[in-house]
Amino acid sequence: ETGVTQTPRHLVMGMTNKKSLKCEQHLGHNAMYWYKQSAKKPLELMFVYNFKEQTENNSVPSRFSPECPNSSHLFLHLHTLQPEDSALYLCASSQGPGPYSNQPQHFGDGTRLSIL
Amino acid sequence: DAKTTQPNSMESNEEEPVHLPCNHSTISGTDYIHWYRQLPSQGPEYVIHGLTSNVNNRMASLAIAEDRKSSTLILHRATLRDAAVYYCILRNNAGNMLTFGGGTRLMVKP
Numbered sequence: 001e002t003g004v005t006q007t008p009r010h011l012v013m014g015m016t017n018k019k020s021l022k023c024e025q026h027l028g029h030n031a032m033y034w035y036k037q038s039a040k041k042p043l044e045l046m047f048v049y050n051f052k053e054q055t056e057n058n059s060v061p062s063r064f065s066p067e068c069p070n071s072s073h074l075f076l077h078l079h080t081l082q083p084e085d086s087a088l089y090l091c092a093s094s095q096g097p098g099p100y101s102n103q104p105q106h107f108g109d110g111t112r113l114s115i116l
Numbered sequence: 117d118a119k120t121t122q123p124n125s126m127e128s129n130e131e132e133p134v135h136l137p138c139n140h141s142t143i144s145g146t147d148y149i150h151w152y153r154q155l156p157s158q159g160p161e162y163v164i165h166g167l168t169s170n171v172n173n174r175m176a177s178l179a180i181a182e183d184r185k186s187s188t189l190i191l192h193r194a195t196l197r198d199a200a201v202y203y204c205i206l207r208n209n210a211g212n213m214l215t216f217g218g219g220t221r222l223m224v225k226p
Contacts, residue, residue: 004159031212033213035216042216042217042218042219043160043216044216045213045214045215048212048213050212056213090159090160092159092160094212095212096212102148102150102165102207104150104162104165105160105162105212105214106162107159107160107161108159109157109158109159110158110159
C-alpha cells in the first residue's frame, strides 16, 4: 500500500476547463514533487517543494500551477490545457534536502489525465 | 546529473536470477546509484541504492563495479510480479531530485 495518495485516478477535461489534482502523504516527509509521464517518454520532473517552498520549476508552462499549503498536501491546478498535456501525473514525497537527501522518494499511482 | 545507459528490454524465466546492467561512466564521487521500478499502472517504487559497496535488501542486491562506472541489479528469483520497467538513476548527495531515463523493461516468462 502506497503512503502517497493521489486523486482523482482518472480525469478527462476540455481545454477550457479548470481542474485540480490532489496529492496527500502522511509519511512525515518534508519534500514533495510533481512528475509528468507521457507515452513513450521518461518521467519528467515538473516541480519540487521543500518545506512548503517551491525550489524547482523545470520550465513548466504557466497553465500548470502548483500549490503546497502544508508538508502533507500538494496540488496541481490545471487551466487551459492542450492535448499534448495528456499524460500520467505522478506525485512523490521524501525527506528534504540535506543529510537525508538520498532517502527514497515514495510515489503515488498517479492521475491519468486526458485533454479533449 | 550524470547519465546512465541501460538496455531497452530484457527477458527472464520465472524462478531464475536476473541481472540488470547499468553503465554510468561519467559518475562523480558524490553520486549515489539508485534503482527504482515501475509496475504496470503504478507509480515508481524504490528498490535499492548504494555508493561504493555492494548492497542487499529484501527486494534485490546491488553489485557496484570497483571503478563505479557500472552496476548490476540482481533479482535472485524472478517472479511474474517482477515484470516492470527498472530505472537506474544517479543521484547527487547535494540535492533531492531524481532524473529518470528510459529504463529496462523486464519481461518474465512462466
